[in-house]
Amino acid sequence: MILIVDGLTKKYGDVIAVNNISFNIEQGKIFGFIGPNGAGKTTTIKSIAGLISFDEGNITVNDCNIIKESEKAKSVMGYIPDTPFLYDKLTGKEFLYFIARIFKMTKNHIEKNIDKYASLFEFEDYMDLKTEDYSHGMKQRIIIASAFIHDPKLILIDEPMVGLDPKIAKIVKDTLRKYANNGGSVFLSTHTLSLAEEICDEIGIMNKGNIVYKGNIDNLKDKLKKDNLEELFLEITKNE
Amino acid sequence: MNNLLFFKSKIIGRYLFNLNFRSIIRLITYLGVIFLFLFSTYFVFSKIFEFLLKYEEIGYGLIYRIFSMMFSMFFILLVMSSIISSISTFFRTKELEFLFATPLKTSSLFFVKILENGIYASWATAIISFPLMIALGHTFNAGIMFYVLSIIDFLILIIISTSIGLIIVFLFSEYFLQHSIGGVIVILVLILASIALMIFFGKSPQLFNMPQTANLTDINNYVSSLEVEQFRFLPSGLTAQIIFNRINGINSVNQYMTILIYVFITFPLIILSMFMYRNKYLAFGKSFIKKTVKIKNKMTSNRFFKNRIIPLLIQKDIILFLRNPSQWGQSLIFLTLLAFYIFSLIRSPMYFKTPFFTYIIAFANMGFSAYISATLSVRFIFPLISLEGHSYDIIKINVGIRDFFISKLIFNFIVILLLGEMLVTGTNLFLNLDSTIIFISTIVIFILSIGITIINIGIGSIFPEFHESNPSKIASGFGGIVAAILSLTYVGISLGLLATPIKVYFEYQFNGLEFNYIYFVLAILIILILTIIVSVIIFPIALNKLKKHQV
Ligand SMILES: Nc1ncnc2c1ncn2[C@@H]1O[C@H](COP(=O)(O)OP(=O)(O)OP(=O)(O)O)[C@@H](O)[C@H]1O
Ligand SMILES: [Mg+2]
Numbered sequence A: 001m002i003l004i005v006d007g008l009t010k011k012y013g014d015v016i017a018v019n020n021i022s023f024n025i026e027q028g029k030i031f032g033f034i035g036p037n038g039a040g041k042t043t044t045i046k047s048i049a050g051l052i053s054f055d056e057g058n059i060t061v062n063d064c065n066i067i068k069e070s071e072k073a074k075s076v077m078g079y080i081p082d083t084p085f086l087y088d089k090l091t092g093k094e095f096l097y098f099i100a101r102i103f104k105m106t107k108n109h110i111e112k113n114i115d116k117y118a119s120l121f122e123f124e125d126y127m128d129l130k131t132e133d134y135s136h137g138m139k140q141r142i143i144i145a146s147a148f149i150h151d152p153k154l155i156l157i158d159e160p161m162v163g164l165d166p167k168i169a170k171i172v173k174d175t176l177r178k179y180a181n182n183g184g185s186v187f188l189s190t191h192t193l194s195l196a197e198e199i200c201d202e203i204g205i206m207n208k209g210n211i212v213y214k215g216n217i218d219n220l221k222d223k224l225k226k227d228n229l230e231e232l233f234l235e236i237t238k239n240e
Numbered sequence B: 001m002n003n004l005l006f007f008k009s010k011i012i013g014r015y016l017f018n019l020n021f022r023s024i025i026r027l028i029t030y031l032g033v034i035f036l037f038l039f040s041t042y043f044v045f046s047k048i049f050e051f052l053l054k055y056e057e058i059g060y061g062l063i064y065r066i067f068s069m070m071f072s073m074f075f076i077l078l079v080m081s082s083i084i085s086s087i088s089t090f091f092r093t094k095e096l097e098f099l100f101a102t103p104l105k106t107s108s109l110f111f112v113k114i115l116e117n118g119i120y121a122s123w124a125t126a127i128i129s130f131p132l133m134i135a136l137g138h139t140f141n142a143g144i145m146f147y148v149l150s151i152i153d154f155l156i157l158i159i160i161s162t163s164i165g166l167i168i169v170f171l172f173s174e175y176f177l178q179h180s181i182g183g184v185i186v187i188l189v190l191i192l193a194s195i196a197l198m199i200f201f202g203k204s205p206q207l208f209n210m211p212q213t214a215n216l217t218d219i220n221n222y223v224s225s226l227e228v229e230q231f232r233f234l235p236s237g238l239t240a241q242i243i244f245n246r247i248n249g250i251n252s253v254n255q256y257m258t259i260l261i262y263v264f265i266t267f268p269l270i271i272l273s274m275f276m277y278r279n280k281y282l283a284f285g286k287s288f289i290k291k292t293v294k295i296k297n298k299m300t301s302n303r304f305f306k307n308r309i310i311p312l313l314i315q316k317d318i319i320l321f322l323r324n325p326s327q328w329g330q331s332l333i334f335l336t337l338l339a340f341y342i343f344s345l346i347r348s349p350m351y352f353k354t355p356f357f358t359y360i361i362a363f364a365n366m367g368f369s370a371y372i373s374a375t376l377s378v379r380f381i382f383p384l385i386s387l388e389g390h391s392y393d394i395i396k397i398n399v400g401i402r403d404f405f406i407s408k409l410i411f412n413f414i415v416i417l418l419l420g421e422m423l424v425t426g427t428n429l430f431l432n433l434d435s436t437i438i439f440i441s442t443i444v445i446f447i448l449s450i451g452i453t454i455i456n457i458g459i460g461s462i463f464p465e466f467h468e469s470n471p472s473k474i475a476s477g478f479g480g481i482v483a484a485i486l487s488l489t490y491v492g493i494s495l496g497l498l499a500t501p502i503k504v505y506f507e508y509q510f511n512g513l514e515f516n517y518i519y520f521v522l523a524i525l526i527i528l529i530l531t532i533i534v535s536v537i538i539f540p541i542a543l544n545k546l547k548k549h550q551v
Helices: A039-049 A070-074 A092-102 A107-120 A137-150 A167-181 A194-197 A219-225 A229-237 B004-018 B019-055 B057-092 B094-100 B108-137 B144-173 B180-202 B216-226 B235-248 B251-286 B308-321 B325-347 B355-380 B384-398 B403-428 B435-462 B470-473 B477-511 B518-548
Strands: A005-011 A015-026 A030-034 A057-062 A077-080 A152-156 A183-188 A202-207 A211-215
Touching: A005 A039, A015 A039, A015 A057, A015 A211, A030 A039, A030 A167, A030 A194, A039 A057, A039 A152, A039 A183, A057 B435, A077 A137, A092 A107, A092 A137, A107 A137, A137 A152, A137 A167, A137 B144, A137 B251, A167 A183, A167 A194, A183 A194, A194 A229, A202 A229, A211 A219, A211 A229, A219 A229, B004 B108, B019 B057, B019 B108, B019 B477, B057 B108, B057 B144, B057 B235, B057 B355, B057 B470, B094 B108, B108 B144, B108 B235, B108 B251, B108 B355, B144 B235, B144 B251, B235 B251, B308 B403, B355 B403, B355 B435, B355 B470, B355 B477, B384 B403, B384 B435, B384 B470, B403 B435, B403 B518, B435 B477, B435 B518, B470 B477, B477 B518
Parallel strands: A030 A183, A030 A202, A077 A152, A152 A183
Antiparallel strands: A005 A015, A005 A057, A202 A211
């Protein structure tokens, strides 16, 4: 198990953002988190990334506890937040270099990976411009590449497809799939149901801080006798 | 080698050296303007010191008093700026979220941030204090070592003061980061505590009330009381004493020992903060909101200005101001400065009623008030346009830039005016100055508030940083320095215009002559014209720049 979340609870004052949830991700699998706005997806991802403290539960990444051995745990993760950050005075290439060097990669290795992702996500043309001159989608490509650049074992993505054009979105999907086939693991949150349906091995549907369904999409369809994921989603998350 | 530091310096380098022609020109102008400013500040201080030295008996004492009072102000400004800027440098940025998600050691993150914080918090003070020290050295013909050592002493003062601010933030972060009344209470308690400390430690000189009949012993007593350091145990007082000892060739072993004590106290606390940093950061969200309370709608329509855009924008600014503790926290800086300043005045033997001395006090008081207003505006008003970055598009489409710009001007003018008038009138009353001077000061501060607001909002619009959310970072950029220099120059020229009329006024008063008020009217008129010129130049440029700007 690359990721074990056990009994995670996070409160903001009297709001319970995440309520005692547990799940695991196996090596080589893509786990998709879907749920309405405010369900607690971002809170969960940030807890796993070691960015916020939580009230109860344990998170283990690659056998390291995220609180106690946070540097070790973080060194095998790549994280893409919902509102990403770039230094606007650095070029895209420098930014990738910066991240790679934080992860203590060698120069050759960095160059090799930058070339690989630059041609994969098609940003060779502009990676030597300052990122302040990029469009939204151009930034997003650099940021996605930055999560892959240090060959992590687990990638966390909050809303991966925002701002990407269909072609690059397809490439990102394929890359994630290929990455998982080669043994990497992905935890992603999304509102794009088709994305979840297409690439996730397993999904968790979250509502008001609880995981209301966890498992394989096909099983869910059988269980509720609906074959449209959208209807399923509305059915499960509707307010009682 | 610290990776993070390396890249950070690269980013800063990018700002400065962009190897194309335009930015080289820009850099050269930039350096030229800074140099000009440093030089003219030096020149003004030199002239003041030279002028004071002419009064043999009390000149030296007054120079010391002015110098040490300025240092006390610097100290408070440094501590308070450090408090404000470390809240945003250490807690509130997207960059931090990004860096904390990487396996970087918290200690190296902390180290880089502490450097950043030190620079943001101290540059505004440094550009005034370096010329001040150089002017002092020049006045007393000091050797080259004087300058080198004094600047080192000042750097130590900067390190100690900014560390104190940082430590306060770390120790009380729960209160500072909360949207609650707790923050105010903590700050007020800290202010009261520091005043109590000052009263406890400050050495009180005797007060004199000597009209023209003073004899030589009285004068001697008075002079020596001027040279007594009021805040001898504060880092600023220590540094001031060390610098003057150096001029007089006296050694400063005791003062250095005391400074060392400060280092021994602050250093472990900084290390402690470093260890607390990660947990403080992670818990930051939690302390942020204790209760999610439903808030009563304050954005409802206002009876007097129904459907008027500018009042609506001002209403929004007021609500945001009151709901954001780091905003009104800034006004608390002002209160602390005020307390400190008034305290300095209480402890100054100022009842020495000669025309010369009253003149110095009245004038210095107006100068301090204007200087404080100018410095605070750069820190707090200048970044406001940039901070509006996120909503800028909405405003542009729906409101019209002109209304937006005017609303910012009005709101900030009111804030600066209130603070400035409070300061100058309060201290004038306290100093027992006559009603003419109080009246003149009120008018001058009113006019200066207009100019200062226009300069800061205007330059803030000409050089906006819409992508930056950290106000101290915005104020430390190119535009911030331009705004600082312009404001201080503007204030300096205006005060210069008043210097002679006020002096003549006091001389006539004491000699029982009839003073012709036309001098005051003229000086104020010229200041008004200067203000109008500044506004007429800046307003359209700023407006145009804002209209053209795309986020
Ligand atoms: N810093 C915070 N302070 C207080 N409450 C917060 C904070 N961050 C999130 N919350 C609350 O936690 C709950 C979950 O928020 P979260 O951001 O995890 O939702 P999400 O599933 O990512 O939603 P979305 O789909 O809109 O991104 C919400 O009720 C939100 O109000
Ligand atoms: Mg979210």
